[in-house]
Amino acid sequence: MTVAVCRILNDDPVHVVVPLRRPLPDTLALGAMLRTSVCVITGDCAYLSQSTGNLDNAENIALFEDRITSMIMATGAKPRIVAHDLHPDFHSTLHAASLGLPTVAIQHHHAHIAALLAEHHVEAPVIGLALDGYGLGTDNKSWGGELLLVHGSESRRLGHLKTLLQPGGDVAAREPWRMAAAVLHRLGRGAEVADRFRGLRGAEGLAEMMAKGVNCPPTSSAGRLFDAACGLLGVHPIAEYEGQAPMKLESMTMEPKVMADGWRVTSDNVLDLTPLLERLLECNPRTGAELFHGTLAAALAAWAAHAAAIHGTDRVALGGGCFLNRALTDRLVLMLKDRGLKPLTAHRVSPDDSGLSLGQAWAAAQTLLGH
Secondary structure, three states: OOOOOOOOOOOOOEEEEEEEEEEEEEEEEOOOOOOOOOEEEEEEEEEEEOOOOOOOOHHHHHHHHHHHHHHHHHHOOOOOEEEEEOOOOOHHHHHHHOOOOOEEEEOHHHHHHHHHHHHHOOOOOEEEEEEEEEEEOOOOOEEEEEEEEEEOOEEEEEEEEOOEEOOOHHHHHOOHHHHHHHHHHHOOOHHHHHHHOOOOOOHHHHHHHHHHOOOOOEEOOHHHHHHHHHHHHOOOOOOOOOOHHHHHHHHOOOOOOOOOOOOEEOOOOEEEOHHHHHHHOOOOHHHHHHHHHHHHHHHHHHHHHHHHHHHOOOEEEEEOHHHHOHHHHHHHHHHHHHOOOEEEOOOOOOOOHHHHHHHHHHHHHHHHHOO
């Protein structure tokens, strides 16, 4: 196999250049909504822009739209197709439809795994573990803890993390105590919420809200699972920004430990970490941080290894923002290798949403090739 030697452009919009396994049709991809980047594939190279930030304000949206034009000009590409996220209301999705080119929606977590396939020059089927905060699933629900089988432009959901209620919707991403309350609700201990989180705004009525299912969408998000652990351990019950609490939890982890009976897998391949979460109620923060990271890694390794054996592959791709967490990633990589598997991790491009457009572009190009 010959790997491309890409021209390194000095033009301002190009941030990362990724050599591809072989030439692909010219393709444009626009990312999602958070930490959005633009990717252009032309020939056997993929060119990524710097992130234009979140597409939730006029300034970033203007920068994003300018970046599309400048990336196409810098690379000289003539895109045949535009890839975007599955979510119909993201500005990137709406803008894709305005460009006058054929469009293709790439499911969020498929794109995370496809980015790794592009970087590692893999065209064979792989098991994908896609762990992040949020992505719209093919069932129109909130995904974020996904076990996938990915082969080129095709992705199949094999399993997912057991869903948790997300009390208050998106606000729970910045208030981890709410996700901890969802764990208590799952355990049948909702009556403890008001007292355990006394003094926090909304705590008094949260148990009733969950019992009635009011503004509590279920999510399989690994990001919200991390938040739940933080809330149970009292680590930043209210965070200044999304991800603050999980990053603090990671920093407290020196020697991850495994709770042998900390998880179970259901008959429909749902990974349920309820035993671990219940145990965290009895732990101090440092002990809980080490138990959470070690047990989650062990559970994911066993889950992925079983899927790899069934589907006849030895590669497991690790994509999504949760894999910025070194305590989890390093431990999981070792556990997968111990099982004779080959983990694929991000090197040139971040595993979070700033690298998502690479996966979108690569998967979209595969559709043009009929792969």
